[in-house]
Amino acid sequence: YRPLPTAPRAALAAAATGIAAPSDTPTVRAATAELRRGLAGLLGRTSDKIALAAQPRAGTVVLARAASLPAGLADADALRAALAKAGTEGYVVRRARVDGAPVTLIAANTDIGLLYGSFAWLRQLQLGAAPDRIALLDEPALPLRVLDHWDNLDRTVERGYAGESIWNWWELPNIVDPRYTDYARANASLGINGAVLNNVNAKAEMLSPAFIAKTAAIADVLRPYGIRVYLSVRWSTPLELKETKTADPLDPAVAAWWARKADEIYRTIPDFGGFLVKANSEGQPGPQDYGRNHADGANMLARALAPHHGVVMWRAFVYSPPTHPAQASDRAAQAYDQFQPLDGKFDDNVLVQVKNGAIDFQPREPAHPLFGAMPHTPLMMEFQVTKEYLGFATHLVYLGPLFQETLRFDTRAGGQPMTVARVLAGAQQGRVGGIAGVANIGSSRNWTGSTFDQANWYAFGRLAWSPDLDSRAVAREWAGLTFAPDARVVDPVVDMMMRSREAAVDYMTPLGLHHMMGTGHHYGPAPWVDDLGRADWNPVYYHRAGKDGIGFDRTATGSNAVAQYAPEVARRFADPATTPPELLLWFHHLPWDFRMPSGRTLWDELVAHYDHGVDEVDAMQAEWQRLRPYVDARRYVDVAQRLAQQRREAQWWRDACIAYFQQRSGLPLPAGVRAPD
Ligand code: GCW
Numbered sequence: 268y269r270p271l272p273t274a275p276r277a278a279l280a281a282a283a284t285g286i287a288a289p290s291d292t293p294t295v296r297a298a299t300a301e302l303r304r305g306l307a308g309l310l311g312r313t314s315d316k317i318a319l320a321a322q323p324r325a326g327t328v329v330l331a332r333a334a335s336l337p338a339g340l341a342d343a344d345a346l347r348a349a350l351a352k353a354g355t356e357g358y359v360v361r362r363a364r365v366d367g368a369p370v371t372l373i374a375a376n377t378d379i380g381l382l383y384g385s386f387a388w389l390r391q392l393q394l395g396a397a398p399d400r401i402a403l404l405d406e407p408a409l410p411l412r413v414l415d416h417w418d419n420l421d422r423t424v425e426r427g428y429a430g431e432s433i434w435n436w437w438e439l440p441n442i443v444d445p446r447y448t449d450y451a452r453a454n455a456s457l458g459i460n461g462a463v464l465n466n467v468n469a470k471a472e473m474l475s476p477a478f479i480a481k482t483a484a485i486a487d488v489l490r491p492y493g494i495r496v497y498l499s500v501r502w503s504t505p506l507e508l509k510e511t512k513t514a515d516p517l518d519p520a521v522a523a524w525w526a527r528k529a530d531e532i533y534r535t536i537p538d539f540g541g542f543l544v545k546a547n548s549e550g551q552p553g554p555q556d557y558g559r560n561h562a563d564g565a566n567m568l569a570r571a572l573a574p575h576h577g578v579v580m581w582r583a584f585v586y587s588p589p590t591h592p593a594q595a596s597d598r599a600a601q602a603y604d605q606f607q608p609l610d611g612k613f614d615d616n617v618l619v620q621v622k623n624g625a626i627d628f629q630p631r632e633p634a635h636p637l638f639g640a641m642p643h644t645p646l647m648m649e650f651q652v653t654k655e656y657l658g659f660a661t662h663l664v665y666l667g668p669l670f671q672e673t674l675r676f677d678t679r680a681g682g683q684p685m686t687v688a689r690v691l692a693g694a695q696q697g698r699v700g701g702i703a704g705v706a707n708i709g710s711s712r713n714w715t716g717s718t719f720d721q722a723n724w725y726a727f728g729r730l731a732w733s734p735d736l737d738s739r740a741v742a743r744e745w746a747g748l749t750f751a752p753d754a755r756v757v758d759p760v761v762d763m764m765m766r767s768r769e770a771a772v773d774y775m776t777p778l779g780l781h782h783m784m785g786t787g788h789h790y791g792p793a794p795w796v797d798d799l800g801r802a803d804w805n806p807v808y809y810h811r812a813g814k815d816g817i818g819f820d821r822t823a824t825g826s827n828a829v830a831q832y833a834p835e836v837a838r839r840f841a842d843p844a845t846t847p848p849e850l851l852l853w854f855h856h857l858p859w860d861f862r863m864p865s866g867r868t869l870w871d872e873l874v875a876h877y878d879h880g881v882d883e884v885d886a887m888q889a890e891w892q893r894l895r896p897y898v899d900a901r902r903y904v905d906v907a908q909r910l911a912q913q914r915r916e917a918q919w920w921r922d923a924c925i926a927y928f929q930q931r932s933g934l935p936l937p938a939g940v941r942a943p944d
Pocket residue numbers: 417425426467468545549584627628655
């Protein structure tokens with residue numbers, strides 16, 4: 268929290284003279300502590316100077332539960348009516364009068380609502396809102412808003428670019444890093460209410476008594492902030508711990524082991540959230556090893572957790588080596604092929620967790636066809652906040668527009684407008700799902716490896732709470748909170764952020780191209796790779812560039828993956844003329860002289876996109892340079908260095924891809940275009 272400028276600071280000092288709150292629960296105490304810390308920061312004082320009041324008086328900030336509104340509150344009925352719309356996690360913030368004295372009221376039906384309301388009020392103040400103008404009523408659209416950590420027990424982080432894992436498993440449970448509290452505060456400020464602590468490529472040891480105790484210590488810290496802890500579990504855990512003879516989900520001894528294990532976990536973590544499972548995917552064990560299907564596996568675990576109200580988040584990220592027929596050999600079609608037939612077969616406490624797109628967190632993918640195709644199964648969205656395929660923490664890429672694009676994708680399920688966000692909210696299923704983000708958090712001093720990557724954590728949390736939020740508005744909030752709510756800073760910062768994702772698409776994988784990143788690390792261009800053990804790991808498998816053209820035919824003449832979408836969407840994507848140009852080569856293999864809507868040939872258009880991507884990074888660099896007077900030196904230099912590196916690497920992508928595709932097409936570069944270096 269930064270001190271406000273003089274005039275608003277004086278206004279806040281008059282409007283917030285102290286805090287009156289119950290002190291009977293850890294969550295309300297956390298809210299009070301946050302208000303003290305926040306007000307102290309905004310007012311430029313130490314927090315002991317923020318008075319705690321026994322009773323509301325003029326200028327008090329009052330935390331009030333719906334069940335015990337302050338006596339003497341004017342318009343209490345209106346407030347009750349507002350609270351009736353705030354649900355179990357929402358809040359109402361407004362100016363009110365108690366016995367005639369003006370107060371700020373933060374009211375909610377539950378304690379966590381009070382904490383969320385406190386953060387929301389502080390956010391408005393930090394953004395410069397006048398205290399007497401703030402009136403908020405909000406509640407989350409989805410009940411599960413979860414960060415998935417791909418953190419290993421040795422503190423390495425799979426696809427992590429922000430240093431070691433924040434979870435210090437070696438020192439836990441007796442040494443508890445204060446950063447866990449700050450992590451909880453940051454998440455609660457956004458409304459994130461779940462954390463899967465360990466990598467989906469999980470180890471059996473995670474469920475050993477020692478690690479359960481360590482997990483319990485983290486859960487104790489996160490609990491007051493409304494965050495439940497979940498664990499990724501390895502399918503073969505009981506077998507590997509040598510406590511069963513098989514991991515067959517239909518074997519009663521296996522089911523009994525999991526039930527006992529769940530009981531053991533809940534004895535120390537009574538609000539444990541449940542399990543996240545990656546099974547029969549990329550070499551991980553799973554129920555198919557025993558001839559069973561994903562529903563058999565998920566339901567067995569779900570029954571172990573059900574008595575404790577825990578859930579299973581079962582991932583749909585599965586693909587196997589290409590086989591015939593053609594559709595089965597298209598990786599993009601496999602999750603749907605395996606999961607759609609299981610719709611309706613999952614127990615009530617299973618959610619199927621689906622990546623935003625059908626390949627793997629690419630700079631752009633169409634929404635996964637499973638959204639809208641599982642009307643009897645609650646679904647979790649899995650976004651990747653860490654930028655595995657988007658330049659790690661080096662490239663400035665704001666993911667808000669990517670998240671928004673998927674959430675707003677109209678699945679046309681049932682022939683009606685039905686966005687992915689509405690599918691998650693249960694509009695189709697009648698059963699609500701949730702949203703998960705693969706975390707970009709580590710023990711790096713700035714948490715995320717770069718300043719601008721904090722915006723991706725922020726945007727994930729805000730959109731998880733309100734999937735309909737506009738990503739530009741979220742960027743404005745973040746820029747105002749992070750730098751200053753000053754148009755001279757916010758406007759250019761937001762402009763950089765809003766162009767950044769399309770810039771990366773352009774210099775990496777324009778027009779629907781995908782999966783052309785370097786093998787293994789997924790950083791930098793490698794469209795030429797064709798010698799990996801499995802066909803579907805090779806970039807050439809995805810772009811299929813040759814003399815005849817470029818792109819993956821997913822229409823009826825190819826893999827027909829397009830048929831997995833609702834008929835209206837399938838029809839649109841089946842025809843190059845109605846496929847959005849940005850997805851063209853995802854669905855179609857087209858000749859180089861195909862005429863684009865711009866009037867250019869496909870080849871010329873492709874080259875133009877690569878050029879444009881590099882130009883956009885130039886523009887971002889120039890904007891950042893103009894921000895120098897407004898940003899502290901440390902962050903200024905760090906961002907400037909990263910942008911310079913991004914500029915070099917955008918050029919690398921452009922040159923490598925143009926040179927390679929030119930070799931495939933055999934065509935001359937369009938007039939006026941620079942030859943690749
Ligand atoms: O995105 C890919 C990654 C793997 C990851 C896998 C998954 C955790 O390259 O590192 O493994 O997907 O989502 O399971």
